[in-house]
Amino acid sequence: MLTGPLAIHFLDGQSTQLRPAWLHLENGSLRVSGEGFEKDYDLAQIAWPENMGQTVLTAHLPDGAAFQSISVAEWEAWLQSNGIRAGWVAKAQISKRWTIAAVLGFVLVVLGIWRWGIDWAADAAVILTPESVDVAVGASTLSYLDKSLLSPSKITQAERDKVQALFQEVAGAAQRKHVEGQAQTTPAQPAYTLHFRSMRFGPNAFALPGGTVVMTDEMVTLLDGAPDAMLGVLGHELGHVLHRHGMKMVYKSAAIALLSDFVLGDFSTVLATLPALLVQADYSRGAERQADQVAADLLTATGRSPAAMVVLFDRLSTHFREANGDDTERENPLGIAFSSHPSDKERIDFFKKMAAASGQ
Numbered sequence: 315m316l317t318g319p320l321a322i323h324f325l326d327g328q329s330t331q332l333r334p335a336w337l338h339l340e341n342g343s344l345r346v347s348g349e350g351f352e353k354d355y356d357l358a359q360i361a362w363p364e365n366m367g368q369t370v371l372t373a374h375l376p377d378g379a380a381f382q383s384i385s386v387a388e389w390e391a392w393l394q395s396n397g398i399r400a401g402w403v404a405k406a407q408i409s410k411r412w413t414i415a416a417v418l419g420f421v422l423v424v425l426g427i428w429r430w431g432i433d434w435a436a437d438a439a440v441i442l443t444p445e446s447v448d449v450a451v452g453a454s455t456l457s458y459l460d461k462s463l464l465s466p467s468k469i470t471q472a473e474r475d476k477v478q479a480l481f482q483e484v485a486g487a488a489q490r491k492h493v494e495g496q497a498q499t500t501p502a503q504p505a506y507t508l509h510f511r512s513m514r515f516g517p518n519a520f521a522l523p524g525g526t527v528v529m530t531d532e533m534v535t536l537l538d539g540a541p542d543a544m545l546g547v548l549g550h551e552l553g554h555v556l557h558r559h560g561m562k563m564v565y566k567s568a569a570i571a572l573l574s575d576f577v578l579g580d581f582s583t584v585l586a587t588l589p590a591l592l593v594q595a596d597y598s599r600g601a602e603r604q605a606d607q608v609a610a611d612l613l614t615a616t617g618r619s620p621a622a623m624v625v626l627f628d629r630l631s632t633h634f635r636e637a638n639g640d641d642t643e644r645e646n647p648l649g650i651a652f653s654s655h656p657s658d659k660e661r662i663d664f665f666k667k668m669a670a671a672s673g674q
Contacts, residue, residue, distance in 0.1 A: 318392075318395075319336040319337060319338050320336065320337040320388065320389065320392040321334070321335075321336060321384050321385075321388070322334075322335055322336065322337055322346075322381045322382060322383060322384060322389075323335070323381060323382045323383075323384060324346060324348055324379070324380075324381045325379060325380045325381065325382070326351075326379050327375075327377065327378035327379040327380070332382070333348050333349075334348060334349070335347060335348035335351075335381065336348065337381070337392070339357070339396050342356070342357050342358075343355065343356060343357060344356075344357050344360060346375075346379075346381060353377075353379075355375055355376065355377075356376075357398075359375075359376045360373055360374070360375060360376075361373060361374045362393070362398065365386065365390060368386070369386065370382050370383055370386070371383040371386055371389055433566070435565065436562045436565035436566045437562065439561075439565045440558050440561050440562050440565065443561060445524070447523075447561070448523035448524040448525075448558065448560070448561050449505075449523070449524035449525070450524070451522075451523045451524065451560070451561065451564055452522035452523040452524035452525070452526045452560065453524070453526075455522050455523070455650075456509070456522055456526060456528070459511075459528075460511075463513060463515075464511040464512065464513055464528075465511065465512045465513070465514075466511070466512065467510035467511055467512055467531050468512055468531055469510065469531045469534055469535070473534055474510055476541070477508070477510075477529060477534055477544060477548075478508060480541055480544055480545045480548060481506070481508045481527070481548050483545065483616055484545050484548045484549045484552060484612050484616060485506040485548075485552065487549075487612050487615045487616050488506070488549070488552040488555075488556060488608070488612060489506075490615075505524075505525050506525045506527065506552065506555065507525060507526050507527070508527050508528075508529060508548075509526060509527070509528045509529070510528075510529055510530075510531065510534070511528055511529075511530055511531070512530060512531045512532070513530045513531075513532065516532050516633065516634070516637065517530060517532040517533040517535070517536040517537075517630065517633060517652075518530045518532065518533055518651040518652050519533050519547050519548070519550075519551055519651065519652045520551065520554075520650045520651040520652060521551040521552065521554040521555050521559075521560060521650070522560055522650070523555075523558070523560035523561045523564065524555075524560075525555050527548065527551045527552065527555070529547075529548075533547065533652075536629050536630070536633060537625070537626065537629065540622070540625045540626075540629070542613070542618045542619070542622035542625075543622045543623060543625040543626045543629075545612070545613065545616065545618060545622070546609045546610075546612075546613050546618070546620070546622050546623040546626065546665075547609075547623075547626060547652065549608060549609035549610075549611075549612035549613060550605045550606060550608065550609035550623075550652070551605070551652070552608065552612070553604060553605030553606070553607065553608025553609055553612075554597070554601065554605045556608060557601065557604050557605070557608075559597055559601040559604070559605070560650065562601070563597065563650070596653065596655070597650065597653055597655075599655055599656050602653055602655060602656060602661075603656065603664075606623075606661060606664055606665070609623065610623075610664070610665060610668040610672075613674075614668070614672045614674060617674075618674065619669045619672070619674035620665045620666075620668035620669045620672060620674070621665055621666055621668075621669035621674075622665075623661070623662075623665040624662050624665060624666065627658045627661065627662050630658070631658065
């Protein structure tokens with residue numbers, strides 16, 4: 315049955331000229347008729363607009379054409395009398411409940427990506443990244459640190475030679491483990507290099523992507539007379555290299571920056587600041603535990619007791635207590651450097667447990 319028509323302005327999609335026309339409803343179809351033309355449309359395919367205070371309402375047709383209201387009041391009355399209502403999308407746009415739900419949904423998606431998606435994406439990216447990229451990132455980061463936080467080493471050549479000999483020993487053991495697959499994360503075998511630097515923020519050591527390990531003069535002095543503990547520290551840093559924690563931090567830091575910039579709207583500086591992002595990012599607790607496990611394994615593999623690492627934590631505690639009056643907060647601007655997380659007590663208990671298990 316043909317219902318009463320509604321006067322509208324018609325746009326054919328080919329020009330901007332408004333043509334007078336009429337809308338008719340018949341058996342679920344919409345007929346648009348005017349002088350010299352008549353078109354039928356499936357009513358379900360028409361995007362009816364929601365009235366949000368506009369002076370003109372426009373409905374879009376599936377063939378690219380559209381029609382506009384002449385009188386919004388008559389338009390609304392005609393729709394109501396024919397039982398036509400705006401779709402759920404249009405309703406949602408003005409619904410407070412839908413708006414709140416959409417905002418909460420967006421927040422949950424962002425938090426989900428932040429909590430799980432970034433880690434998964436970083437792990438996948440590392441697998442796909444060739445070792446040559448690790449080397450390039452490591453070199454760039456060391457150059458950045460040399461210009462900002464590090465200074466040339468001042469320890470004697472004899473002191474360097476002692477640490478270098480320990481490094482060669484533990485690096486050989488690490489390479490063997492890498493080949494055997496006990497700590498393998500990539501098919502390529504890293505090339506390990508040891509660098510000495512001075513840093514005004516106290517004893518530290520850290521590993522950079524690509525196999526570069528940096529030992530500070532302050533750490534060498536701290537562990538003077540404790541070669542087994544020094545070997546354990548070097549083993550810990552090689553653990554970060556073996557598991558490619560540095561590159562994972564690069565990808566995580568970049569992903570977090572990109573996600574933040576997606577929300578805030580600025581991508582311009584993310585890729586240019588990867589060295590700074592790496593330096594400022596902390597290893598996760600899981601990464602530190604993995605590196606401690608490698609240190610314990612390498613100490614055992616070289617005939618030392620994992621309990622040697624207890625000396626490190628005892629001396630660090632004494633050092634920071636004497637320097638600051640409190641060893642609970644370590645002044646350390648490098649997230650990549652030898653960390654106090656997990657807690658020293660947890661790590662001491664771990665190395666004692668590993669020593670007991672190894673019988674050394």
